[in-house]
Structures are given as structure tokens and as C-alpha cells.
Amino acid sequence: MTVVLALRCANGLVLASDSQITDPGRGLTYPAQKLHTLGAHAAWGGSGSRAVLYDVEQVFSREPDSILEAKDIGHALQARILPILKHHYANFIAEVPGQETGGTPATYVLAAGYVGDAPFIIDIDPNGLIGHHEETGFQAVGSGAAMAQQAHALVTHFHMSQRDVDYGVVAALRVLDALDASSPSVGGPMDICRITPEGAHHLSEDEVADVRGHVRRWVQLEQKALDGLFD
Known part of the structure; x- marks a missing residue:
């Protein structure tokens, strides 16, 4: 199971994901960026076919400026992803002798960032359709997306869209850790990118560990408030 999520805050964006890959055809799980x-x-992050995502990564790494400088970033992403999807779909072997579990995972791409002071959260689905999520302020893709949506719904009353991006980083990690605890196919280490108009910063393992300390303090404060609810 994969989950990649994007969250909008008052002054920045958070893009986060787990790192566990599940290969049902071979019965394997392994970590991957x-x-x-x-x-x-x-x-950006993606879920689904690793072959497709590898090709997307090669294209995006060569052309980031032309994508971000495009008049419509969604169309720029779509124009680069669609040929890759079509190529893999056209050359996909549906049935392999001796392999009971076949099929190619549906591939989603989720990108978030800034063009000047304007934020964007855009996803491209397996059909090549574009979704814009700047206004809703949250999107998740991958087989764990529904669970991430539910987990996010449980913290919406904290109004992350009105808070500093550092709160969003903590909220994103709390959602991922909740999925890790409830699903054996979601696993760490967790990957987090903090994005502001000044730039995108991918947190190191030590920085993620510091954020997890804030998650624990958040949980402790909630428990303390609940303990005094009927005082």
C-alpha cells in the first residue's frame, strides 16, 4: 500500500509519504523513495507502477523549470505523463504464464509547490485527468488514500489551513503514523517535504524524528485535555 498526501497551510504546503512498496505478484515488500x-x-510523489514512476522521474528531473514556468502547470504535467502512461499501457502483457497475480498498478502522480506566491496541489490520475486541490487544501493518492482522507478528517477541527506550515508538517506525520499503526502495508521511514514560497525542503531522518517528538506532545496534550473534560 502506498500513500502520498499534500496539505495546505496558511503560509506553506506539506507533501508527505510512506516508503513501503508492496509487490503482490512476488509477495515482497521493500522501502523506496x-x-x-x-x-x-x-x-512530487507517485503511487502505482514503479516502471511508470521511474520514467516520470526521468522526465521531471530533466524539465522542472519548463514545467513550473508553464502557463498551466496541470497541463504541463499532463503533457509529460500521458505519453509515458500510453507507452506502458500499449506494451503491457496482461497474462504471464505461471503468474497467478497479474495486473499493473494504477499510477497516480501528486505534485505540490509554489509559482511565486501562488501555491498549487495537482494530481494526475491513471486516465490522465487533472485534479486541482489548492482550494480544498488536501489530497491523497495511492491505495491508502481513503484511509488518509479519513485520518485527515479527524484533525480538520484544528484548522490546519489557517496555521503555520510547521503545524502542517506535524499533522502530516501524525496521519502517516496513524496509517502505519493501522495497516501492515504502510511503513516508514516517512518522507516529508516542507514547501514555502522561499523553497522546498526535504526533511532529514533526524528532522522527522524531531517532528515525531511534537506529535507525541500533541497526543499528550489531547489526553490531558480529555482527562479534565468532566472536572
Whole structure:
């Protein structure tokens, strides 16, 4: 199971993902990098076919500036992803002798970042359709997306869209850790990118560990408030 999520805050964006890959055809799970840079002010992540995502990564790494400088970033992303999807779909072998579990995973791409002071959260689905999520302020892709949406719904009353981006980083990690605890196919290490108009910063393992300390404090404060609810 994969989950990649994007969250909008008052002054920035957060893009986050788990790092566990599940290969049902071979019965394997292994870690893999799911978030990638997209120039200096954006990042992207994907779920689904690793072959497709590898090709997307090669194209995006060569052309980040032309994507971000395009009049319509959604169309720029779509124009680069569609030929890759069509190529893989056209050359996909549906049935392999001796392989009971076949099929190619549906591939989604989720990108977030800034062009000047304007934020964007855009996804491209397996049909090549474009989704814009700047106004709703949250989107998740991958087989764990529905669970991420539910987990996010449980923290909407904290109004992350009105808070500093550092709160969003903590909220994103809390959602991922909740999925890790509830689903054996979601696993760390967790990858987080903090994005502001000044640039995109991918957190190191030590920085993620510091954020997890804030998550624990958040949970402790909630428990303390609940303990005194009927005082």
C-alpha cells in the first residue's frame, strides 16, 4: 500500500509519504523513495507502477523549470505523463504464464509547490485527468488514500489551513503514523517535504524524528485535555 498526501497551510504546503512498496505478484515488500524534487520550489510523489514512476522521474528531473514556468502547470504535467502512461499501457502483457497475480498498478502522480506566491496541489490520475486541490487544501493518492482522507478528517477541527506550515508538517506525520499503526502495508521511514514560497525542503531522518517528538506532545496534550473534560 502506498500513500502520498499534500496539505495546505496558511503560509506553506506539506507533501508527505510512506516508503513501503508492496509487490503482490512476488509477495515482497521493500522501502523506496516516493517523494522527489521538482525544481527549487516544488516536489512530487507517485503511487502505482514503479516502471511508470521511474520514467516520470526521468522526465521531471530533466524539465522542472519548463514545467513550473508553464502557463498551466496541470497541463504541463499532463503533457509529460500521458505519453509515458500510453507507452506502458500499449506494451503491457496482461497474462504471464505461471503468474497467478497479474495486473499493473494504477499510477497516480501528486505534485505540490509554489509559482511565486501562488501555491498549487495537482494530481494526475491513471486516465490522465487533472485534479486541482489548492482550494480544498488536501489530497491523497495511492491505495491508502481513503484511509488518509479519513485520518485527515479527524484533525480538520484544528484548522490546519489557517496555521503555520510547521503545524502542517506535524499533522502530516501524525496521519502517516496513524496509517502505519493501522495497516501492515504502510511503513516508514516517512518522507516529508516542507514547501514555502522561499523553497522546498526535504526533511532529514533526524528532522522527522524531531517532528515525531511534537506529535507525541500533541497526543499528550489531547489526553490531558480529555482527562479534565468532566472536572
